[in-house]
Amino acid sequence: MKKPLLILTLLAIVPTILSAQQPGQSRILTDTIYSEVLKAKRAYTIFLPQSFDTDKNRQYPILYLLHGMWENNSLWANRGHVKDVMDRLTKSGEAQEMVIVTPDAGGGDPNIFQNGYFDMPGWKYETFFFTEFMPFIEKTYRIISDKQHRAIAGLSMGGGGATSYGQRHPDKFTAVYAMSALMSIPAVGAAKFDDPNGKLAILTQSVIDNSCVDYVLKGDDARKNQLRSVAWFVDCGDDDFLLDRNIEFYQAMRNNGIPCEFRVRDGAHDWEYWHSALYQCLPFVSRHMNP
Numbered sequence: 171m172k173k174p175l176l177i178l179t180l181l182a183i184v185p186t187i188l189s190a191q192q193p194g195q196s197r198i199l200t201d202t203i204y205s206e207v208l209k210a211k212r213a214y215t216i217f218l219p220q221s222f223d224t225d226k227n228r229q230y231p232i233l234y235l236l237h238g239m240w241e242n243n244s245l246w247a248n249r250g251h252v253k254d255v256m257d258r259l260t261k262s263g264e265a266q267e268m269v270i271v272t273p274d275a276g277g278g279d280p281n282i283f284q285n286g287y288f289d290m291p292g293w294k295y296e297t298f299f300f301t302e303f304m305p306f307i308e309k310t311y312r313i314i315s316d317k318q319h320r321a322i323a324g325l326s327m328g329g330g331g332a333t334s335y336g337q338r339h340p341d342k343f344t345a346v347y348a349m350s351a352l353m354s355i356p357a358v359g360a361a362k363f364d365d366p367n368g369k370l371a372i373l374t375q376s377v378i379d380n381s382c383v384d385y386v387l388k389g390d391d392a393r394k395n396q397l398r399s400v401a402w403f404v405d406c407g408d409d410d411f412l413l414d415r416n417i418e419f420y421q422a423m424r425n426n427g428i429p430c431e432f433r434v435r436d437g438a439h440d441w442e443y444w445h446s447a448l449y450q451c452l453p454f455v456s457r458h459m460n461p
Contacts, residue, residue, distance in 0.1 A: 197223075214274060230319075233270045242277030243273055250445050268456065269313060281368065317341055325444045347405065353383055386422040
Protein backbone atom coordinates (compact mmCIF):
# COMPACT_ATOMS: atom_id res chain seq x y z
CA MET A 171 0.00 0.00 0.00
CA LYS A 172 2.92 2.33 0.61
CA LYS A 173 4.30 2.14 -2.94
CA PRO A 174 1.14 3.41 -4.69
CA LEU A 175 0.94 6.23 -2.16
CA LEU A 176 4.57 7.16 -2.80
CA ILE A 177 4.03 7.10 -6.58
CA LEU A 178 0.98 9.35 -6.28
CA THR A 179 2.92 11.76 -4.09
CA LEU A 180 5.77 11.93 -6.61
CA LEU A 181 3.35 12.45 -9.47
CA ALA A 182 1.87 15.40 -7.59
CA ILE A 183 5.26 16.96 -6.82
CA VAL A 184 7.08 16.52 -10.14
CA PRO A 185 4.92 18.95 -12.20
CA THR A 186 5.47 21.62 -9.54
CA ILE A 187 9.24 21.10 -9.67
CA LEU A 188 9.30 21.16 -13.46
CA SER A 189 7.16 24.28 -13.53
CA ALA A 190 9.51 26.06 -11.13
CA GLN A 191 12.48 25.14 -13.32
CA GLN A 192 10.97 26.15 -16.64
CA PRO A 193 12.95 28.89 -18.41
CA GLY A 194 11.29 31.98 -19.78
CA GLN A 195 9.37 33.04 -16.69
CA SER A 196 9.45 36.51 -15.22
CA ARG A 197 10.94 36.78 -11.77
CA ILE A 198 11.52 39.06 -8.79
CA LEU A 199 14.84 39.26 -7.00
CA THR A 200 16.31 41.39 -4.22
CA ASP A 201 19.96 42.40 -3.98
CA THR A 202 22.14 45.18 -2.58
CA ILE A 203 24.53 47.83 -3.81
CA TYR A 204 27.20 49.49 -1.68
CA SER A 205 27.01 53.27 -1.87
CA GLU A 206 30.13 55.39 -1.44
CA VAL A 207 27.84 58.42 -1.23
CA LEU A 208 25.74 57.03 1.63
CA LYS A 209 28.56 54.89 3.10
CA ALA A 210 26.17 51.97 3.42
CA LYS A 211 24.58 49.10 1.53
CA ARG A 212 21.19 49.84 -0.01
CA ALA A 213 18.79 47.10 -1.04
CA TYR A 214 16.69 47.03 -4.18
CA THR A 215 13.98 44.72 -5.55
CA ILE A 216 13.84 44.17 -9.29
CA PHE A 217 11.36 42.60 -11.72
CA LEU A 218 12.92 40.86 -14.71
CA PRO A 219 10.61 40.11 -17.66
CA GLN A 220 9.85 36.73 -19.18
CA SER A 221 12.48 36.84 -21.91
CA PHE A 222 15.30 38.16 -19.72
CA ASP A 223 16.95 34.78 -19.05
CA THR A 224 16.37 33.30 -22.51
CA ASP A 225 17.39 36.21 -24.76
CA LYS A 226 20.81 37.17 -23.40
CA ASN A 227 21.47 39.77 -26.09
CA ARG A 228 18.27 41.72 -25.60
CA GLN A 229 18.22 45.09 -23.84
CA TYR A 230 15.18 46.49 -22.05
CA PRO A 231 13.44 49.73 -21.13
CA ILE A 232 13.20 50.42 -17.42
CA LEU A 233 10.71 51.78 -14.91
CA TYR A 234 11.99 53.09 -11.57
CA LEU A 235 9.09 52.45 -9.17
CA LEU A 236 9.48 54.31 -5.86
CA HIS A 237 7.98 53.34 -2.49
CA GLY A 238 6.46 55.56 0.20
CA MET A 239 7.45 56.71 3.68
CA TRP A 240 7.77 54.01 6.36
CA GLU A 241 8.19 51.46 3.57
CA ASN A 242 11.07 49.83 1.70
CA ASN A 243 12.04 48.25 -1.61
CA SER A 244 10.04 45.02 -1.07
CA LEU A 245 6.54 46.51 -0.85
CA TRP A 246 5.76 46.96 -4.56
CA ALA A 247 6.46 43.25 -5.04
CA ASN A 248 4.85 41.96 -1.85
CA ARG A 249 1.81 44.23 -1.55
CA GLY A 250 1.53 45.84 -4.97
CA HIS A 251 1.97 42.45 -6.71
CA VAL A 252 3.81 44.13 -9.56
CA LYS A 253 4.91 40.80 -11.05
CA ASP A 254 1.35 39.49 -11.40
CA VAL A 255 0.13 42.75 -12.91
CA MET A 256 3.03 43.02 -15.34
CA ASP A 257 2.66 39.39 -16.45
CA ARG A 258 -1.03 39.97 -17.24
CA LEU A 259 -0.41 43.22 -19.10
CA THR A 260 2.43 41.88 -21.24
CA LYS A 261 0.39 38.78 -22.09
CA SER A 262 -2.54 40.94 -23.20
CA GLY A 263 -0.29 43.28 -25.17
CA GLU A 264 -1.17 46.32 -23.04
CA ALA A 265 2.43 46.76 -21.89
CA GLN A 266 5.77 45.92 -23.41
CA GLU A 267 8.41 43.91 -21.58
CA MET A 268 10.49 46.08 -19.28
CA VAL A 269 12.62 45.89 -16.16
CA ILE A 270 11.05 47.42 -13.05
CA VAL A 271 13.19 48.31 -10.04
CA THR A 272 12.40 49.69 -6.59
CA PRO A 273 15.33 51.09 -4.58
CA ASP A 274 15.28 51.34 -0.79
CA ALA A 275 14.91 54.98 0.24
CA GLY A 276 14.52 54.49 3.97
CA GLY A 277 11.96 52.29 5.59
CA GLY A 278 10.79 52.26 9.17
CA ASP A 279 9.85 55.10 11.48
CA PRO A 280 11.03 58.36 9.85
CA ASN A 281 11.69 59.75 13.33
CA ILE A 282 14.39 57.10 13.73
CA PHE A 283 15.49 56.10 10.22
CA GLN A 284 16.46 58.28 7.28
CA ASN A 285 13.70 58.43 4.65
CA GLY A 286 13.37 60.41 1.46
CA TYR A 287 14.48 60.89 -2.14
CA PHE A 288 16.22 64.27 -1.83
CA ASP A 289 19.69 65.33 -0.74
CA MET A 290 19.61 66.44 2.88
CA PRO A 291 22.06 66.56 5.79
CA GLY A 292 23.40 63.08 6.40
CA TRP A 293 21.41 61.57 3.48
CA LYS A 294 22.53 62.47 -0.05
CA TYR A 295 19.98 60.15 -1.60
CA GLU A 296 19.38 61.95 -4.87
CA THR A 297 23.12 62.04 -5.53
CA PHE A 298 23.28 58.30 -4.81
CA PHE A 299 20.32 57.61 -7.11
CA PHE A 300 21.69 59.38 -10.17
CA THR A 301 25.44 58.85 -9.81
CA GLU A 302 25.53 55.31 -8.37
CA PHE A 303 22.23 53.47 -8.40
CA MET A 304 20.97 54.25 -11.90
CA PRO A 305 24.31 53.53 -13.66
CA PHE A 306 24.74 50.28 -11.69
CA ILE A 307 21.25 48.98 -12.47
CA GLU A 308 21.39 49.89 -16.14
CA LYS A 309 24.77 48.24 -16.65
CA THR A 310 23.95 45.12 -14.63
CA TYR A 311 20.52 44.38 -16.12
CA ARG A 312 21.01 45.18 -19.82
CA ILE A 313 19.02 48.42 -19.88
CA ILE A 314 18.67 50.75 -22.87
CA SER A 315 20.16 53.78 -21.17
CA ASP A 316 18.43 56.73 -22.76
CA LYS A 317 15.49 59.02 -22.03
CA GLN A 318 13.11 57.32 -24.46
CA HIS A 319 13.44 53.97 -22.69
CA ARG A 320 13.34 55.18 -19.08
CA ALA A 321 10.34 56.14 -16.89
CA ILE A 322 9.73 56.75 -13.20
CA ALA A 323 6.70 56.32 -10.95
CA GLY A 324 5.91 56.11 -7.26
CA LEU A 325 3.38 56.35 -4.47
CA SER A 326 3.00 58.95 -1.72
CA MET A 327 6.53 60.11 -0.77
CA GLY A 328 7.74 58.14 -3.79
CA GLY A 329 5.15 59.83 -6.00
CA GLY A 330 6.54 63.20 -4.99
CA GLY A 331 10.07 61.90 -5.47
CA ALA A 332 9.24 60.58 -8.94
CA THR A 333 7.61 63.88 -9.92
CA SER A 334 10.50 65.96 -8.64
CA TYR A 335 13.09 63.74 -10.34
CA GLY A 336 11.16 64.07 -13.58
CA GLN A 337 11.00 67.85 -13.16
CA ARG A 338 14.65 68.41 -12.34
CA HIS A 339 16.04 65.69 -14.63
CA PRO A 340 13.77 65.90 -17.69
CA ASP A 341 16.60 64.66 -19.90
CA LYS A 342 16.49 61.32 -18.07
CA PHE A 343 12.80 60.29 -18.19
CA THR A 344 10.25 59.99 -20.97
CA ALA A 345 7.29 59.57 -18.57
CA VAL A 346 6.32 60.14 -14.93
CA TYR A 347 3.36 58.49 -13.17
CA ALA A 348 2.54 59.85 -9.71
CA MET A 349 0.17 58.01 -7.36
CA SER A 350 -1.23 59.70 -4.24
CA ALA A 351 1.83 61.90 -4.47
CA LEU A 352 3.34 64.06 -1.75
CA MET A 353 3.66 66.97 -4.19
CA SER A 354 4.31 69.61 -1.56
CA ILE A 355 3.93 70.57 2.07
CA PRO A 356 2.70 74.14 2.56
CA ALA A 357 5.19 76.03 4.71
CA VAL A 358 2.25 77.61 6.53
CA GLY A 359 0.54 74.86 8.48
CA ALA A 360 3.41 72.37 8.23
CA ALA A 361 4.16 70.31 11.33
CA LYS A 362 6.44 71.99 13.87
CA PHE A 363 9.28 70.05 15.46
CA ASP A 364 11.02 70.61 18.80
CA ASP A 365 14.27 69.47 17.20
CA PRO A 366 14.77 70.99 13.73
CA ASN A 367 17.69 68.61 13.23
CA GLY A 368 15.60 65.49 13.80
CA LYS A 369 15.23 63.09 10.89
CA LEU A 370 11.51 63.72 10.30
CA ALA A 371 12.01 67.50 10.57
CA ILE A 372 14.78 67.35 7.95
CA LEU A 373 12.66 65.17 5.68
CA THR A 374 9.71 67.56 5.98
CA GLN A 375 11.89 70.55 5.13
CA SER A 376 13.30 68.70 2.09
CA VAL A 377 9.76 68.25 0.72
CA ILE A 378 9.00 71.95 1.31
CA ASP A 379 12.26 72.96 -0.40
CA ASN A 380 11.57 70.67 -3.38
CA SER A 381 7.88 71.48 -3.82
CA CYS A 382 6.66 70.06 -7.12
CA VAL A 383 3.97 72.74 -7.27
CA ASP A 384 6.39 75.63 -6.75
CA TYR A 385 8.74 74.19 -9.35
CA VAL A 386 6.05 74.74 -11.97
CA LEU A 387 4.74 78.05 -10.67
CA LYS A 388 8.21 79.61 -10.41
CA GLY A 389 9.50 78.23 -13.70
CA ASP A 390 10.60 80.35 -16.62
CA ASP A 391 9.81 79.55 -20.26
CA ALA A 392 12.90 77.37 -20.67
CA ARG A 393 11.92 75.25 -17.67
CA LYS A 394 8.35 74.88 -18.89
CA ASN A 395 9.57 73.72 -22.29
CA GLN A 396 11.71 71.08 -20.60
CA LEU A 397 8.69 69.88 -18.62
CA ARG A 398 6.73 69.53 -21.87
CA SER A 399 9.28 66.95 -23.04
CA VAL A 400 8.01 64.51 -20.37
CA ALA A 401 4.66 62.68 -20.35
CA TRP A 402 2.89 63.29 -17.01
CA PHE A 403 0.14 61.32 -15.26
CA VAL A 404 -1.26 62.13 -11.80
CA ASP A 405 -3.53 59.57 -10.11
CA CYS A 406 -5.12 60.15 -6.68
CA GLY A 407 -8.08 58.77 -4.75
CA ASP A 408 -11.09 60.89 -3.86
CA ASP A 409 -10.65 59.97 -0.18
CA ASP A 410 -6.89 60.53 -0.13
CA PHE A 411 -5.60 63.11 2.35
CA LEU A 412 -3.14 64.32 -0.32
CA LEU A 413 -5.82 65.02 -2.94
CA ASP A 414 -5.64 68.81 -2.55
CA ARG A 415 -1.88 68.81 -3.18
CA ASN A 416 -2.38 66.73 -6.34
CA ILE A 417 -5.11 69.10 -7.56
CA GLU A 418 -2.78 72.06 -6.97
CA PHE A 419 -0.07 70.37 -9.02
CA TYR A 420 -2.42 69.59 -11.89
CA GLN A 421 -3.78 73.15 -11.91
CA ALA A 422 -0.25 74.55 -11.99
CA MET A 423 0.61 72.32 -14.96
CA ARG A 424 -2.61 73.12 -16.81
CA ASN A 425 -2.39 76.87 -16.23
CA ASN A 426 1.14 76.88 -17.62
CA GLY A 427 0.31 74.89 -20.73
CA ILE A 428 2.13 71.70 -19.71
CA PRO A 429 0.15 68.58 -20.74
CA CYS A 430 -0.69 66.35 -17.77
CA GLU A 431 -3.24 63.57 -17.45
CA PHE A 432 -5.15 63.65 -14.16
CA ARG A 433 -7.42 61.00 -12.66
CA VAL A 434 -9.38 61.04 -9.42
CA ARG A 435 -10.73 57.56 -8.74
CA ASP A 436 -12.68 56.01 -5.90
CA GLY A 437 -10.18 55.16 -3.19
CA ALA A 438 -7.92 56.22 -0.36
CA HIS A 439 -4.23 56.28 0.55
CA ASP A 440 -3.73 52.53 0.64
CA TRP A 441 -2.41 49.49 -1.16
CA GLU A 442 -5.76 48.58 -2.69
CA TYR A 443 -5.59 51.85 -4.60
CA TRP A 444 -1.91 51.61 -5.59
CA HIS A 445 -2.25 48.01 -6.77
CA SER A 446 -5.13 49.05 -9.03
CA ALA A 447 -3.11 52.05 -10.25
CA LEU A 448 -0.53 49.71 -11.77
CA TYR A 449 -3.11 48.70 -14.41
CA GLN A 450 -3.01 52.30 -15.67
CA CYS A 451 0.60 53.11 -14.83
CA LEU A 452 2.32 50.28 -16.69
CA PRO A 453 0.44 50.74 -20.01
CA PHE A 454 0.95 54.52 -19.75
CA VAL A 455 4.71 54.38 -19.36
CA SER A 456 4.89 51.59 -21.94
CA ARG A 457 3.13 53.73 -24.56
CA HIS A 458 5.67 56.50 -24.09
CA MET A 459 8.74 54.25 -24.29
CA ASN A 460 10.29 53.48 -27.64
CA PRO A 461 9.87 49.76 -28.45
